[in-house]
Amino acid sequence: MRPTVHDIAAAAGVSLATVDRVLNQRPGVRRITREKVETAIREIDYVRDVAAANLAKGRTYPLVFILPSSDNSFMHGLHAEIRDAIKRSPVERTDIRTVEVAAFDPAALVAALDKLADERPAGIALVATDAPGVVAAVDKLVDDGIPVVTLVSDLTGSRRHHYAGVDNIAAGRTAARLLGRFLGDAEGEVAVLAGSMLVRDHRERLEGFAALIAQEFPKLSILPVLEGRDDPEMAHMMVADALSRHQRVIGVYSLGAGNRGLIKALKGKGTDRRVTVVAHELTVHTRAALIDGTIDAVLNQDAGHEVRSAIRVLKAKADGLAVIDAQERIRLDIFLKDNLP
Amino acid sequence: MRPTVHDIAAAAGVSLATVDRVLNQRPGVRRITREKVETAIREIDYVRDVAAANLAKGRTYPLVFILPSSDNSFMHGLHAEIRDAIKRSPVERTDIRTVEVAAFDPAALVAALDKLADERPAGIALVATDAPGVVAAVDKLVDDGIPVVTLVSDLTGSRRHHYAGVDNIAAGRTAARLLGRFLGDAEGEVAVLAGSMLVRDHRERLEGFAALIAQEFPKLSILPVLEGRDDPEMAHMMVADALSRHQRVIGVYSLGAGNRGLIKALKGKGTDRRVTVVAHELTVHTRAALIDGTIDAVLNQDAGHEVRSAIRVLKAKADGLAVIDAQERIRLDIFLKDNLP
DNA sequence: AAGATTTTGATTTACGTACATCAAATTTGG
DNA sequence: CCAAATTTGATGTACGTAAATCAAAATCTT
Known part of the structure; x- marks a missing residue:
């Protein structure tokens, strides 16, 4: 059986309450005790049951997608995929909101990003416009502990957690x-x-x-x-x-x-x-x-894959979990007339 | 907020216990009452919280992968991907077992499938060998309500729920x-x-x-x-x-x-x-x-995608949930020297 | 060593669902 | 219409975690 918080408590010789304090980074735990608990966690190979935790917290993941207001079929497809993701929200515990920003306008994008810093969503996905100001705004969000992934268009030089798009x-x-x-x-x-x-x-x-x-x-x-x-x-x-x-x-x-x-x-x-x-x-x-x-x-590039991947990665980052890299790599599809989907 | 079993009970004007009986197909509910509850479920657009349900049930998904004992690098890769999936088992609540069967031996495959009918795993993935006996064995499993997906190689004419492989x-x-x-x-x-x-x-x-x-x-x-x-x-x-x-x-x-x-x-x-x-x-x-x-x-064909897709589909089918078709389509990758991953 | 402060423990409730038990109400059969 | 059978309701516990409260113990101050 998978170890639980009780097992941590037993292994560390502390109470459940202390384990909880350590796990959820609540104050009032001495250094030594904290380390004792952390060692126990590592030793019994504990992984938090995210499903149970989310249930207890009543957690949802407020996510924001920042998209350029471009009128081409790719962007329309991207919007459609996000709408589909929104439909799946109840099941996936997400709460997705899109923000439209003038295309190729770094200042507007920076403004949108700065605004989100206060709102503190569980994660942000953005179609990046490549400019120094944007890099700074993204890095600030990352420093604030907000997971950020770039979508479709990357932002080189920034410390975004992930890029969901093709090379x-x-x-x-x-x-x-x-x-x-x-x-x-x-x-x-x-x-x-x-x-x-x-x-x-x-x-x-x-x-x-x-x-x-x-x-x-x-x-x-x-x-x-x-x-x-x-x-x-x-x-x-x-x-x-x-x-x-x-x-x-x-x-x-x-x-x-x-x-x-x-x-x-x-x-x-x-x-x-x-x-x-x-x-x-x-x-x-x-x-x-x-x-x-x-x-x-x-x-x-499959917009649906990009959107779903971005969501998976943002949720994982918000929970501090690992992502399956191979799964999240967005592939460049080559279609000839014979292998059309 | 997402509707819960309590909302069903209120909407249908019955008790929680009755809702539970209907939801989990327990006996002792009159036709009329059952229909009343089912209507309410549809009307308030209830979807069972699978995470909470699994928590309550302590459910795991016992899955079986039936693989040919072929010694080539693709099959080795497939095995490796299944091992990776097994490592993720605690998190994904799966309990994956592999069964090796002589390659290109329909009789052996049928025997393996028949044996699994008694064991009743939550789902079966198999690399199909194309033979009438195998079709019959798979159809029998499907009739018994066991989700079955074919992996890598399909079984035309059978009623398998899904094929995780390329065309x-x-x-x-x-x-x-x-x-x-x-x-x-x-x-x-x-x-x-x-x-x-x-x-x-x-x-x-x-x-x-x-x-x-x-x-x-x-x-x-x-x-x-x-x-x-x-x-x-x-x-x-x-x-x-x-x-x-x-x-x-x-x-x-x-x-x-x-x-x-x-x-x-x-x-x-x-x-x-x-x-x-x-x-x-x-x-x-x-x-x-x-x-x-x-x-x-x-x-x-990406063996990792095939394995992960098979698992997702089997879990979804076991829970009677829908799958995202576009997500589960296994693509034929074309690699030139320029787009290697 | 007394009091103040910090740390820890014990316990409870909650999340949404599953499942079991027992009592009460309703329906059915004769 | 009564008894038997069936159906329904009420209630409690559990799953693993989060979060809160209050008491107890340990540590720190002076």
Whole structure:
């Protein structure tokens, strides 16, 4: 049988009340006694029954998700997944609230974070905007003992407890290798469609992509990045224009969220021209394009996994428990038309 | 606040004891009363607090994993993951036992399953061997109300509650497309190395692979399958032999677990010859081969995810709870050298 | 060594559910 | 309509932990 608080008391030769004081860090215990209890805990290999503890405390986990108010299908998907998580709240003892913050606005994000410091939720998940002020605000929360995880976009240099998202440099490299290998020996140009170079994940994807193309596929040259602001109209115009102006374009890497316009432009081009396309984010549109052959591969991060992982990690950190690293690693999914979910 | 049994009692106008009788299916409740309580449960949207219930019951989930006694690195990995799960048992209230059964021996598997019917564990996970007798044995367990999930290898035609594994036909098709696209316009032969065609997952992978090659890559022809029985020596000999006898081999699909021999054979061949290789299962060997360029892509199923998913599903089924389908879908991982974990 | 202070112990209640027991009420059978 | 059988209610204990209270003991001050 699993050891209980009673076993600790017996092993340490103290009363239940003292064990409780130590376990819950209540005052009024001498150093020596505290150490005696802690030794006993280690020796009998006690782990607190979190379920029983939560029952006794009537505990819930107030969690806050800070999200940019971006209007693209990935963010919509993320919101939907959070709503699903909220539906599961009674069972999971969570109490999830979302806070929307203007996209790419470090000051607004810092303000939101500072406000939460007073509120003291059990944990915070945020889609980070990369700026020194944000790093400082996050570190302050961490110092205050509030678990923080970054979601989708990481915050390097900060002491956040965890990052629930993919490695975007690796994603860019993977896209480059797929495109390069799919194109074989062909020589030509590659167009890159991004949302905005102000976003860290887009920058990182481009960085990885460009590096690997330069290193391993010298026959391919990358055209200046098209920044479509994840807007269908704009992306359509830019891609159509690029395809007509550069007849040597044989590949496209779409690393942002504005794939609707891209797909339209690709379908509009002459059917004689074969363009190999790698895009990010699996949506109804990219899925259809994958099936009809307009897109050759889709890289994806599963928003549902990211949200559930963030919640699991925040709860675990709040309880001071270990997380299963392998379980919480967010994988970069590669979809061809044959392994669609 | 979440409704409790007291709220049910109040809503239904009965006593707590009656609610308890209904909830736990104890006898001595009139039809009408039972229905009244059930209506109340639905109306106030009651969900049993599983944590509290388990606490009261002192419940643990006795689970049994039935595994083939195969000696390959994937199965070793699976065993390791189960051992990890056993370490988490105190926290997860599981009590996991593994049963080893001779590989590819339906009779032995049926015997093991029948034996478990008496033991009545809270759930059973099995690596299925595909045979009518096994289907019948599994269906009997299901009829007895014991949750059953298949692991790694499914059992079509049975009424198992869940399958924790990948779609192997899709895996074969994905391998075919990767190989076909990587080879571009080249014409030549493709060698397939399998463990044994007696194993369902290997058969299915081959089926998907051959179908897609025939359909979309007519310039490639598939050589007769090499059955290496997942043995390094044997695989080495067979592949080396095939490579020397068939000078037109430009691609290899290794769909089994015996990649050590394959890698050795590939490294032994003349360096002038370029062979594109897609293999299954990420191990230390395939990982190294991917990095040094001997292998071009690795398809993988994460044994840890499969085990944890199986456990979650079995517990949920035992409690009559819903599972999050998206969370329990085991994905086919595609690894290039750039997105290795 | 007396009193003040700190530390420890003993005990109780609570969380939401399970399960058992006994008494009371209701229904059923004859 | 009475007795027997069934159904329902009332109540208490338990699970492992949290949290509070009050008394007792130990330690510290001077």
